[in-house]
Amino acid sequence: MTFDLSVETLDHAPTQALPRELRTPLTLDLITNDAEALATARRLATTFAPEAALRDRERRLPWAELDAFVASGLWGITVPREFGGAGVRNGTLAEVTAIIAAADGSLGQIPQNHFYALEVLRVGGSLEQQRFFYQRVLAGERFGNALAEISHKDFKRRTRLTRGADGWHIDGRKFYCTGALYAHWIPTLVVAEEQGRDVTYLAFVPRDTPGVTVTDDWDGFGQRVTGSGSVQFEQVRVEPEWVVPFQVSFEHATTIGPLAQIIHAAIDLGQARGAFEAALQFVRERSRPWIDAKVELAADDPLTIAQFGDLAARLRAAEALLRRAGRFVDAAQAAPTDRSVAEASVAVAEARTLTTTVSLDAGSRLFELAGAAATLDGLGLDRFWRNARTHTLHDPVRWKYHAVGNFYLNDKLPPRHGAL
Structure with a gap:
């Protein structure tokens, strides 16, 4: 099954020709469990990372990387087992996303709406629709999205x-x-x-x-x-x-919103991990110690060590909250009620408060700790902060704090509009 990809481009778009046909992979691996999904993501991440800065700088669309991503079987891991997929846990989906996002933030985000659409199908699709679209995904086809509309101050949909x-x-x-x-x-x-x-x-x-x-x-x-x-x-x-x-996603309790949001949290976590690892490598290999530290190596600077310790602790906390949120989403999918879905939404919102702040902080402190040499344009290290700042604007973290506080203080359930 092929599709004509007739895409308009603007002056700022890549100069390379876009493929005229969008094909499914000739061969497609089938992932059957959570462990395989995680191992596959780690393998792919090592191949995606080396040219991530180049793709970002040249705005080089990742056609080959996406083909490899889909061929790996990872785009089908949330298809339920009764339909031939792996039906992985939500914590696994989040971790797979974070692993890929640490290597390349854009590649980590591209399948977000693909998994979102699969959850819409699971919640609201008929048996025939589920069978048809799940098989399409397991055959290597991918979903994009056309959800948001701009140019209007209200949220009324006009499509x-x-x-x-x-x-x-x-x-x-x-x-x-x-x-x-x-x-x-x-x-x-x-x-x-x-x-x-x-x-x-x-x-x-x-x-x-x-x-x-x-x-x-x-x-x-x-x-x-x-x-x-x-x-x-x-x-x-x-x-x-x-x-x-x-x-149904607005009138009844469903896990469509929490599922979408846990992936967003995972993307931010991956950005933080990528920035943290880049900072570690740069300080170990290239940075000079500050003169007042009176040490030979930047990695022995006591204030630098403390800063890395602070970042590491907050990264581990964000990871723990994300894993916890995955368990809440699993429970809500198994038994969706107003309460269980609200608890899942709040758990994901709690994770997003940390993944948002640590991704921005890690991208910024990379330069504080690595020094002026890290700002050289050819290194592309600024992409971690730029990616985190752009993606974390998906919806405002200040409203995550409000949702969490209102739940605990006033027992108010979060609104059902897909943003939590």
Whole structure:
């Protein structure tokens, strides 16, 4: 199954030609358990890391790396076991994400919405939809996203699904469409009028459908090759069996929000790990000690040692909270209730408070500890802070503290809008 990838590019986009066809891997590994998933992620990370700075600096889209990523079987690890997947625990999914993000922050983020769409299918898809799309994923096809809309101060969604005698069609424009550039399918958040009110759906749109235009116009200073540009839909035909109910995520307790958010936390944790390891290597191999330390090696500077100790302790704390959050999401998936889903959301929010702050701090303190030589542009060490700063703006950490505090102090359950 192939798709035409006719992508508009802007002047700032890469100069290399984009592939005309998006193929599935010729061979695809099948991961069967959590241990295999983690081992595969560690292996891939060692191959992704060496050119991460070059991809960032040249904005080189990671086609080959994504093909290897998908061929490894990692994009299918949340497919339930009864459908042929590994059905890994959420803590494993988070750790796999963190491992890849430590090597390359953009590669760690690209599949986030792929896993999000798989959770929407698990929660709200029919048995036939689950069978169809799970098999597509296990065959090597990947999902992007077209969820967010900009240019309006309100959060009203304007991308619409209309049903007529000549079929179902989608019209609208989306932005922040991470992964859509690389996707076989673009899960698209749409609204349809039903009995006088707007009802929300997630429509899975094949990338090559006439009327779909993906524009490579993401030019943020971080996460440069995530493909987070825009998608335009103009009278795009969609089959009814590709449209999954999504209203349930707002009206009933589901784990769609916590699942999405634990992956975001893992991306930030990976960014922190990457910055921390880069700082360790630079200080050991290249930094000079401050004259007042009266030591021969920068690694023997007592104040530098203390700073690394502080960062390490907060990294370990963030990792522990992320693992804990994974257990809460597992429990909520097994028995979703208002309370269990709220507890999962709060546990993930707690993790995100630490993963956000430590990723930003590690990216900044890298330079304080490594010294001026670390700022040389060719090294690309600034990408850790830029990536963390860009990704942590996905939703504001100040509201994570509010959700956690309101839960413990006033027993208020977090809102159901997908941001927790």
